[in-house]
Amino acid sequence: MEDRNEQESNDHLVLSDDPQHPANLIPSLCRQFYSLGWVTGTGGGTSIRRDDHIFIAPSGVQKELIKSNEIFVLSYPTPKYPPSARKYIRKPQELKPSACTPLFLAAFDRGALCCIHTHSQWAVLATLLVEREKGKDGCFEISNIEQIKGIPKGQGKGMLGYHDTLRIPIIENTAFEEDLTGSLEKAMDEYPDTYAVLVRRHGIYVWGDTVAKAKTQCESLDYLFQLAVEMHKLGMPWT
Ligand SMILES: CSCCC(=O)C(=O)COP(=O)(O)O
Numbered sequence: 001m002e003d004r005n006e007q008e009s010n011d012h013l014v015l016s017d018d019p020q021h022p023a024n025l026i027p028s029l030c031r032q033f034y035s036l037g038w039v040t041g042t043g044g045g046t047s048i049r050r051d052d053h054i055f056i057a058p059s060g061v062q063k064e065l066i067k068s069n070e071i072f073v074l075s076y077p078t079p080k081y082p083p084s085a086r087k088y089i090r091k092p093q094e095l096k097p098s099a100c101t102p103l104f105l106a107a108f109d110r111g112a113l114c115c116i117h118t119h120s121q122w123a124v125l126a127t128l129l130v131e132r133e134k135g136k137d138g139c140f141e142i143s144n145i146e147q148i149k150g151i152p153k154g155q156g157k158g159m160l161g162y163h164d165t166l167r168i169p170i171i172e173n174t175a176f177e178e179d180l181t182g183s184l185e186k187a188m189d190e191y192p193d194t195y196a197v198l199v200r201r202h203g204i205y206v207w208g209d210t211v212a213k214a215k216t217q218c219e220s221l222d223y224l225f226q227l228a229v230e231m232h233k234l235g236m237p238w239t
Protein backbone atom coordinates (compact mmCIF):
# COMPACT_ATOMS: atom_id res chain seq x y z
CA MET A 1 0.00 0.00 0.00
CA GLU A 2 2.83 2.31 0.93
CA ASP A 3 4.51 1.46 -2.37
CA ARG A 4 1.34 2.35 -4.34
CA ASN A 5 0.93 5.69 -2.55
CA GLU A 6 4.51 6.50 -3.32
CA GLN A 7 4.02 5.71 -7.02
CA GLU A 8 0.82 7.75 -7.20
CA SER A 9 2.42 10.72 -5.45
CA ASN A 10 5.04 11.00 -8.18
CA ASP A 11 2.73 13.18 -10.30
CA HIS A 12 5.49 15.78 -10.59
CA LEU A 13 7.29 13.35 -12.95
CA VAL A 14 4.57 13.75 -15.58
CA LEU A 15 3.06 17.19 -14.94
CA SER A 16 4.87 20.00 -16.74
CA ASP A 17 4.03 23.12 -18.76
CA ASP A 18 6.92 22.32 -21.10
CA PRO A 19 5.58 20.88 -24.39
CA GLN A 20 8.97 19.13 -24.82
CA HIS A 21 8.54 17.19 -21.56
CA PRO A 22 8.24 13.47 -22.43
CA ALA A 23 4.88 13.18 -20.68
CA ASN A 24 3.54 15.93 -22.97
CA LEU A 25 5.44 14.82 -26.07
CA ILE A 26 4.10 11.23 -26.01
CA PRO A 27 0.42 12.30 -26.17
CA SER A 28 1.24 14.92 -28.81
CA LEU A 29 3.23 12.46 -30.97
CA CYS A 30 0.52 9.81 -30.63
CA ARG A 31 -2.08 12.30 -31.89
CA GLN A 32 0.11 13.03 -34.93
CA PHE A 33 0.75 9.33 -35.53
CA TYR A 34 -2.98 8.60 -35.24
CA SER A 35 -3.69 11.09 -38.04
CA LEU A 36 -1.14 9.22 -40.20
CA GLY A 37 -2.93 5.91 -39.52
CA TRP A 38 0.05 4.59 -37.58
CA VAL A 39 -1.56 4.03 -34.15
CA THR A 40 -5.27 3.53 -34.83
CA GLY A 41 -7.43 0.98 -33.00
CA THR A 42 -5.13 1.16 -29.91
CA GLY A 43 -2.18 -0.34 -31.83
CA GLY A 44 1.34 1.05 -31.80
CA GLY A 45 2.85 3.58 -29.42
CA THR A 46 5.84 5.64 -28.40
CA SER A 47 8.26 5.71 -25.50
CA ILE A 48 10.88 8.30 -24.52
CA ARG A 49 13.95 8.09 -22.30
CA ARG A 50 15.08 11.20 -20.46
CA ASP A 51 18.12 10.71 -18.21
CA ASP A 52 17.33 7.84 -15.83
CA HIS A 53 13.58 7.85 -16.53
CA ILE A 54 11.61 6.01 -19.20
CA PHE A 55 8.15 7.35 -20.07
CA ILE A 56 5.65 4.71 -21.25
CA ALA A 57 2.07 5.02 -22.52
CA PRO A 58 -0.72 2.82 -21.15
CA SER A 59 -1.70 -0.41 -22.90
CA GLY A 60 -4.86 -1.05 -24.91
CA VAL A 61 -6.12 2.54 -24.89
CA GLN A 62 -6.96 4.91 -27.75
CA LYS A 63 -3.47 6.23 -28.31
CA GLU A 64 -4.68 9.57 -29.68
CA LEU A 65 -6.49 10.31 -26.40
CA ILE A 66 -3.64 9.64 -23.95
CA LYS A 67 -3.20 12.28 -21.24
CA SER A 68 0.06 13.20 -19.51
CA ASN A 69 -1.21 11.92 -16.16
CA GLU A 70 -1.76 8.46 -17.71
CA ILE A 71 1.95 8.04 -18.48
CA PHE A 72 3.99 5.42 -16.60
CA VAL A 73 7.52 6.20 -15.46
CA LEU A 74 10.18 3.54 -15.15
CA SER A 75 13.48 3.98 -13.41
CA TYR A 76 16.25 3.30 -15.95
CA PRO A 77 18.10 0.98 -16.22
CA THR A 78 15.55 -1.66 -15.26
CA PRO A 79 15.26 -5.41 -15.97
CA LYS A 80 13.47 -6.32 -19.22
CA TYR A 81 12.21 -9.52 -17.62
CA PRO A 82 10.15 -10.51 -15.78
CA PRO A 83 7.68 -7.60 -16.05
CA SER A 84 7.22 -7.69 -12.26
CA ALA A 85 10.94 -6.88 -11.81
CA ARG A 86 10.68 -3.57 -13.68
CA LYS A 87 11.07 -0.58 -11.38
CA TYR A 88 8.04 1.68 -11.95
CA ILE A 89 8.24 4.91 -10.02
CA ARG A 90 4.88 6.09 -11.33
CA LYS A 91 2.02 3.73 -12.10
CA PRO A 92 -1.37 5.28 -12.89
CA GLN A 93 -4.15 3.27 -11.27
CA GLU A 94 -6.48 1.12 -13.40
CA LEU A 95 -4.03 1.15 -16.30
CA LYS A 96 -1.38 -1.28 -17.53
CA PRO A 97 1.91 -0.23 -19.14
CA SER A 98 2.30 -0.85 -22.87
CA ALA A 99 2.95 -4.45 -23.91
CA CYS A 100 5.73 -2.96 -26.07
CA THR A 101 7.73 -1.99 -22.95
CA PRO A 102 10.47 -4.70 -23.24
CA LEU A 103 10.91 -3.84 -26.93
CA PHE A 104 11.25 -0.14 -26.13
CA LEU A 105 13.78 -1.08 -23.43
CA ALA A 106 15.79 -3.05 -26.01
CA ALA A 107 16.10 0.16 -28.08
CA PHE A 108 17.06 2.24 -25.02
CA ASP A 109 19.71 -0.35 -24.10
CA ARG A 110 21.25 0.41 -27.52
CA GLY A 111 21.46 4.12 -26.84
CA ALA A 112 18.12 5.34 -28.24
CA LEU A 113 16.25 8.16 -26.53
CA CYS A 114 12.93 7.52 -28.30
CA CYS A 115 11.31 4.43 -29.79
CA ILE A 116 8.21 4.49 -31.99
CA HIS A 117 6.07 1.45 -32.80
CA THR A 118 3.60 1.82 -35.68
CA HIS A 119 1.05 -0.44 -37.29
CA SER A 120 1.39 1.49 -40.56
CA GLN A 121 -0.18 -0.41 -43.43
CA TRP A 122 2.77 0.60 -45.64
CA ALA A 123 5.16 -1.10 -43.22
CA VAL A 124 2.95 -4.21 -43.08
CA LEU A 125 2.68 -4.31 -46.89
CA ALA A 126 6.46 -3.93 -47.20
CA THR A 127 6.92 -7.06 -45.06
CA LEU A 128 4.52 -8.94 -47.34
CA LEU A 129 6.21 -7.66 -50.47
CA VAL A 130 9.58 -9.05 -49.41
CA GLU A 131 7.93 -12.38 -48.53
CA ARG A 132 6.29 -12.57 -51.95
CA GLU A 133 9.29 -11.33 -53.91
CA LYS A 134 12.00 -13.35 -52.31
CA GLY A 135 10.13 -16.19 -50.63
CA LYS A 136 12.12 -15.86 -47.42
CA ASP A 137 12.63 -13.73 -44.33
CA GLY A 138 15.44 -11.32 -44.32
CA CYS A 139 15.21 -7.66 -44.91
CA PHE A 140 13.55 -4.94 -46.89
CA GLU A 141 16.08 -3.29 -49.21
CA ILE A 142 15.88 -0.13 -51.28
CA SER A 143 18.36 2.16 -53.04
CA ASN A 144 18.53 5.09 -55.47
CA ILE A 145 15.69 7.04 -53.87
CA GLU A 146 16.41 10.52 -52.45
CA GLN A 147 14.52 9.91 -49.16
CA ILE A 148 17.09 7.24 -48.19
CA LYS A 149 19.23 10.21 -47.09
CA GLY A 150 16.83 10.58 -44.13
CA ILE A 151 18.18 7.39 -42.53
CA PRO A 152 21.52 7.14 -40.65
CA LYS A 153 24.27 4.76 -41.80
CA GLY A 154 24.74 3.82 -38.16
CA GLN A 155 25.56 5.58 -34.91
CA GLY A 156 28.11 8.36 -35.56
CA LYS A 157 28.46 7.37 -39.25
CA GLY A 158 26.39 10.11 -40.89
CA MET A 159 23.43 9.56 -43.17
CA LEU A 160 22.96 7.09 -46.03
CA GLY A 161 23.71 8.45 -49.49
CA TYR A 162 21.55 8.30 -52.60
CA HIS A 163 23.44 5.26 -53.99
CA ASP A 164 23.63 3.40 -50.66
CA THR A 165 21.31 0.49 -49.94
CA LEU A 166 18.97 0.84 -46.98
CA ARG A 167 18.37 -2.50 -45.24
CA ILE A 168 15.66 -3.01 -42.61
CA PRO A 169 15.54 -6.50 -41.03
CA ILE A 170 12.19 -8.28 -40.79
CA ILE A 171 11.23 -10.53 -37.86
CA GLU A 172 8.25 -12.87 -37.68
CA ASN A 173 5.22 -11.84 -35.61
CA THR A 174 4.26 -13.60 -32.37
CA ALA A 175 0.92 -14.01 -30.62
CA PHE A 176 1.91 -11.57 -27.86
CA GLU A 177 3.83 -8.32 -28.38
CA GLU A 178 6.25 -9.01 -25.48
CA ASP A 179 7.36 -12.26 -27.14
CA LEU A 180 8.88 -10.28 -30.02
CA THR A 181 11.67 -9.05 -27.73
CA GLY A 182 14.15 -11.92 -28.33
CA SER A 183 13.92 -11.77 -32.11
CA LEU A 184 14.04 -7.96 -32.08
CA GLU A 185 17.27 -8.09 -30.06
CA LYS A 186 18.69 -10.76 -32.38
CA ALA A 187 17.93 -8.56 -35.42
CA MET A 188 19.55 -5.58 -33.64
CA ASP A 189 22.68 -7.69 -33.07
CA GLU A 190 22.76 -8.96 -36.66
CA TYR A 191 22.22 -5.46 -38.07
CA PRO A 192 24.15 -3.28 -35.58
CA ASP A 193 23.72 -0.16 -37.76
CA THR A 194 19.95 -0.42 -38.10
CA TYR A 195 17.57 2.05 -36.50
CA ALA A 196 14.46 0.00 -37.29
CA VAL A 197 13.09 -3.53 -37.36
CA LEU A 198 9.98 -4.55 -39.32
CA VAL A 199 7.59 -7.11 -37.85
CA ARG A 200 5.91 -9.25 -40.49
CA ARG A 201 2.12 -8.72 -40.72
CA HIS A 202 2.33 -6.35 -37.73
CA GLY A 203 4.29 -3.10 -38.20
CA ILE A 204 7.64 -1.58 -37.32
CA TYR A 205 9.82 -0.43 -34.42
CA VAL A 206 11.92 2.68 -35.18
CA TRP A 207 14.24 4.37 -32.71
CA GLY A 208 16.48 7.41 -32.73
CA ASP A 209 19.25 9.24 -30.92
CA THR A 210 16.69 12.00 -30.21
CA VAL A 211 12.90 12.23 -30.31
CA ALA A 212 13.04 14.34 -33.48
CA LYS A 213 15.34 11.83 -35.22
CA ALA A 214 13.13 8.86 -34.28
CA LYS A 215 10.13 10.74 -35.74
CA THR A 216 11.78 11.85 -38.98
CA GLN A 217 13.36 8.42 -39.53
CA CYS A 218 9.95 6.83 -39.04
CA GLU A 219 8.48 9.28 -41.57
CA SER A 220 11.25 8.61 -44.12
CA LEU A 221 10.84 4.86 -43.75
CA ASP A 222 7.08 5.04 -44.15
CA TYR A 223 7.56 7.15 -47.30
CA LEU A 224 9.97 4.51 -48.70
CA PHE A 225 7.63 1.61 -47.84
CA GLN A 226 4.72 3.35 -49.56
CA LEU A 227 6.89 4.11 -52.58
CA ALA A 228 8.07 0.48 -52.82
CA VAL A 229 4.49 -0.80 -52.64
CA GLU A 230 3.30 1.67 -55.28
CA MET A 231 6.28 0.88 -57.54
CA HIS A 232 5.55 -2.82 -57.17
CA LYS A 233 1.90 -2.19 -58.13
CA LEU A 234 3.13 -0.39 -61.25
CA GLY A 235 5.32 -3.36 -62.11
CA MET A 236 8.54 -1.46 -61.39
CA PRO A 237 11.36 -3.01 -59.40
CA TRP A 238 11.89 -0.78 -56.32
CA THR A 239 15.48 -1.77 -55.65
C1 LIG B 1 -4.82 -3.81 -31.84
S1 LIG B 1 -3.36 -3.50 -31.01
C2 LIG B 1 -2.63 -5.03 -30.50
C3 LIG B 1 -1.44 -4.83 -29.59
C4 LIG B 1 -0.30 -4.19 -30.30
O1 LIG B 1 0.22 -4.74 -31.29
C5 LIG B 1 0.22 -2.90 -29.91
O2 LIG B 1 1.14 -2.39 -30.53
C6 LIG B 1 -0.35 -2.10 -28.78
O3 LIG B 1 0.21 -2.44 -27.58
P1 LIG B 1 -0.15 -1.62 -26.26
O4 LIG B 1 0.02 -2.60 -25.13
O5 LIG B 1 0.81 -0.47 -26.19
O6 LIG B 1 -1.56 -1.11 -26.37
Ligand SMILES: [Zn+2]
Residues within 6 Å of the ligand: 043, 044, 117, 118, 119, 177, 202, 203
Ligand atom coordinates in the same frame (compact mmCIF):
# COMPACT_ATOMS: atom_id res chain seq x y z
ZN1 LIG C 1 1.99 -3.64 -32.14
